[in-house]
Amino acid sequence: MSGTTQQPQYQSLYRACIxxxxxxxxxxMQATLSRALRELPGTAARVSDVVDRNLLLEAAxxxxxxxxxxxxxxxxxxxxxxxxxxxxxRGSSLSFDSLQLLGDEQLQENADLVHGARELEAAVRPQLEKLEATLAAAGLTPAGGMHRHPLRPEVYVRSIYRLARQSPVSPAVRRRWLRYLPPLMAEELAQSYAAMAQRLQPAAAASQEDGLVGMDDGVPQEARDQATQLTIRELRKLLSAQSADDANESVVIFSESDFSHTVPSALEMVQDMRKVDQLLLQLRQRQAAMPGRGRDSLESFREALRQEAKRPSQALGLEVVHLMVDNLSADPRLLxxxxxxxxxxEPALLRLALVDPRFFSDREHPARQVLEQITQRxxxxxxADDPGFGTFMDVLQQAxxxxxxxxxxxxxxxxIALHALQEAWDEAQPRGRRNRERAVRALMRAEQRNLLAERLARQILERPDAASAPPEALAFLTGPWAQVMAxxxxxxxxxxxxxxxxxxVxxxxxxxxxxxxxxRVxxxxRTLVARIDEGLSSIDHLPADTDRWQNLLSALRDLALSTATGSALRPADHEPPPERVNTWLAPLEMHESGFVPDSAIPLGAPASQPDTLPPQELEVGAYVDLQGDGWERWQLTWAxxxxxLFMFTHASGSTRSMTRRKLNGMLGQGSLRLVSAHPVVDGALDAVARAAWRNSSSL
Structure with a gap:
């Protein structure tokens, strides 16, 4: 998470604001459109180009x-x-990996989007700064820094873009909507920001009293953007391993690689052991002659490599690596x-950028994988005091x-480093791997049985003779007995x-x-009681719960017989039936997967109730903090x-699983919070892309 300590009660208030x-x-939108319809005709009249003027009038x-x-x-x-x-x-069109896929029209639309976001932000800056200060004071700074909060002007402009993309209008009209509508939204958005800041003020005051201090990543976004002159078109050319100046020459991959020169000769030399000393001497000479070797500072090393760059694409590659590392080094989620x-x-990545532009476009490139494995794991x-982190860092430092x-x-x-890291990590956690495999097998078996049980439960409820049955009997048949049949x-x-x-039965x-x-029955x-005992034992049903069901069904049978014969016996007292849940796991399955049970479902409720997907659309690989006695870090390793069913794994190798219903409940209560939904490296590269978009829109 960010550097703040986020409080569930404040998160609930923040979610209500959102x-x-x-x-x-x-x-x-109604106010924005009314203002647009009043002002756009006058704006169009001031446009000198007749084509642009007519297109703006058409857009209006x-x-x-x-x-x-x-x-x-x-x-x-x-x-x-x-x-x-x-x-x-990650769904944004401003992601690094999407740049290669954008056509010229999409590039222009995204440039208009960024330009509109900048105009809107400039118009609402006083109110926005007050809201962001309140969020920081309340400990609600999101992961990745204050500039990542969902209420920022860019998100509103992207909403206009989403709406425009869904509307049956021409690209020319859509672009003018993107260009002219965002600033017209400023007055109402500023009022909304002011109202939200006022609403969150008590939370901010309470947080300050508790000693909480809102923290960002410490690096202003504008300062980061000024550190680069990348534009989107240049960045896209870099991803294609070709710039405008390289159009007439092919890019020679690895032409300056030590290994590409040394390894072939090494294969020949090992055949003659007398040449080993000569090989080592050549290696040392090559390493000593590398750009920046022996420099005292990272900045001087970067400058040496800039001097070494012979093509614009190489210079751009160096700049992207530098910005990416800056973003990663400022990421508050990394220890x-x-x-x-x-x-x-960074020095090794900078050297790589000179000779291998595939690093930027190939997600499977070994260097990108090394960086991703390090940051994600x-x-x-x-x-840093958590058990296991010291061992992790020792392996990492050695590699x-x-x-x-x-x-x-x-x-x-x-x-080589990637393989070494993976082997070391695998050897360090064999128990964790076995635990995960055993847990996944248990959960797969449980899901398969539960899905079939759900179908059988629906068939039971559709039977004509089930229409007048007591809800307790139906709860048994559509609950544990459907599991038995499945x-x-x-x-x-x-x-x-x-x-x-x-x-x-x-x-x-x-x-x-x-x-x-x-x-009739x-x-x-006696046979019925024996068959129920037999069936429930086949799914390892707890004996105490079996006895409670048997007592309840016996009481229902006695009541039905007494009513039928007119004796009208008072129903015997009995224990309530076991709590029924939507998804059932056998005790062994619960133990093997660390299952967290759902809360009880009323007996009269249907066998299956629809669940909504988690709000954050959690994907496998995401990290979350779960609240128990304290906050603990877990990773979603299987869905x-x-x-x-969802399974989370702790760094110790232990597992915890839960249903979608339980997951949604914990998200809603604030006892489960998202740390990182997507690879950290992807986020750092996306930040580079956003900087390039901003630079493009200012040209």
């Missing part, structure tokens, strides 16, 4: 036609962009020791030292429709608890194919 901001989107005319539809759809667009911003902006390792790797610990000592500039040295079918290899004849129970039918009560 939700209300989305709901207020209709009024915001279409805006008037679409006014009602745009107003009604804007809250949903806002909500979608808010959710995307909370999840880490100080890890940030130091990343900074130590480090998120498993929230403190880093070996990589730097090798002095290679090609991908081979990074590939387990029997999964274990059966004969293809029988009703293996073990457990379907007989369904009819017998339904008839035995209804007065008009109870007499009264003689089978079942049908999204029914």
């Amino acid at each position: 939700k209300d901001a989305a709901v207020a989107g209709a009024e915001l 005319g279409v805006l008037k036609e679409q006014q009602q539809a745009l107003t009604g759809a804007f809250p949903q667009a806002l909500l979608a962009e808010f959710a995307q911003a909370i999840a880490g902006d 100080p020791g890890v940030r130091g390792i990343v900074r130590d790797l 480090s998120l498993a610990w929230s403190s 880093t030292d070996a990589l730097l000592d090798a002095g290679g500039t090609g991908p081979e040295s990074f590939e 387990q029997a079918r999964l274990a059966d290899t004969t293809g029988a429709e009703d293996p073990w004849g457990y379907g007989w 369904v009819q017998t129970v339904l008839w035995s608890v209804q007065p008009p039918l109870a007499a 009264a003689a089978h009560q 079942s194919p049908h999204g029914l």
